[in-house]
Amino acid sequence: MSTSPYLTLNVVDLTHETDDCVTIHLERPDRQPIASQPGQFLTLIVPCGSGSRPERRSYSLSSTPHEAPRLSVTVKRVPGGLVSNYLLDNVQVGQQMEVMAPMGNFTVQPNPGTARSLVLIGAGSGVTPLMAILKTVLQTEPQSHVLLVYGNRSEDSVIFKSQLEALEQQYAGRFQVEHVYSQPKNPGGAHQFKGRLNRTMLLRILEQRHQFPAEQAEYYMCGPEGMMAEARAALELLGVPANRIRRESFVASADSAETAANQPDGHGTVTSDDNDAITARTVTIQYEGTDYEVEVQPNQTILEAALDLDIDLPYSCQAGLCTACRGKCLSGKVHLDEREGLSDSELKQGYVLVCVGHPLTSDVVIEIG
């Protein structure tokens, strides 16, 4: 029996982090804790916009499981963005908010006995999941070291500024932040660099850090696509194995579709090859014990077609990033417009994201949940 992923939470506090960023602190009305892992995100379901359905957006938790029963998300204003502006301008302490329970696999599993070196690379709002990860590791792994390389325009745009300073003091010798400012107000300070957070900058910072031997450290990155591509290039130059690098994307990249997966026995085929012809087809969706037949038009995703039939499938980002809508293709062939959210091994096992999925054959069966 699956439990409902939906929760109604109270906004219990707000922290204004910068001029254009707020942390929203949420709790269940009965103050019972909600299971989460550091690095996961919450889906906010927000009644704004002109569509018939409320908007859903993913926001990484900046709080850790140790802060239960509180869950906190940190929202940065995106110019022209619907939900971020609505939240920054309207959210108030005392109001209720509908959310989907925490999910996502950009997580760290804390282990008190371990001694590891963690390098976190973030820019702008990308620091949010990194904050949950670093607080957890510092608190629960007394022998681990954490370095945060954090890019921003200037000192004024640093989210969690005072919290980071306090953590650096509390965990002196185990935690260090290196700030990178593209337009610093006060250039030349300690532990700050001027310029863009690109591969040259990262190499400059990491090569000085003997506590963090490149090949043995673990790397978590979250920020704009360009920054993450630069960071990956720097880590490749340092010889860091790919399995030590984890990344989270907030925005779909224009060119992330690659031909994806093949077809071992027992499941369907998932592809993101642009040559596939997409036509109207019926898909069978198995969800919570019911089989639904859904006719998907060429200009629709499988998720959109299901929602039009009022089938209450789980979803969040609708951009192929967050995996809230993940299902398994049991037969047939599915095209994905975006594959960022799925690992190579998930694709090989036939997992699909229905928010960016289109059926390519008439025998597609997808099991959700």
Ligand SMILES: Cc1cc2nc3c(=O)[nH]c(=O)nc-3n(C[C@H](O)[C@H](O)[C@H](O)COP(=O)(O)OP(=O)(O)OC[C@H]3O[C@@H](n4cnc5c(N)ncnc54)[C@H](O)[C@@H]3O)c2cc1C
């Ligand atoms: C797994 C996940 C975790 C996320 N965590 C956070 C978080 O912790 N804090 C946070 O502020 N946001 C986070 N986001 C982004 C968030 O979900 C929204 O996309 C963002 O708030 C913009 O929504 P909007 O409705 O304001 O803009 P929309 O109206 O949806 O979009 C307006 C335009 O802005 C672009 N855009 C969307 N996000 C960004 C961005 N971050 N920077 C620049 N352009 C953007 C869109 O591609 C679009 O072109 C996360 C996204 C994902 C998938």
Ligand code: FES
């Ligand atoms: S809803 Fe986020 S990946 Fe589909």
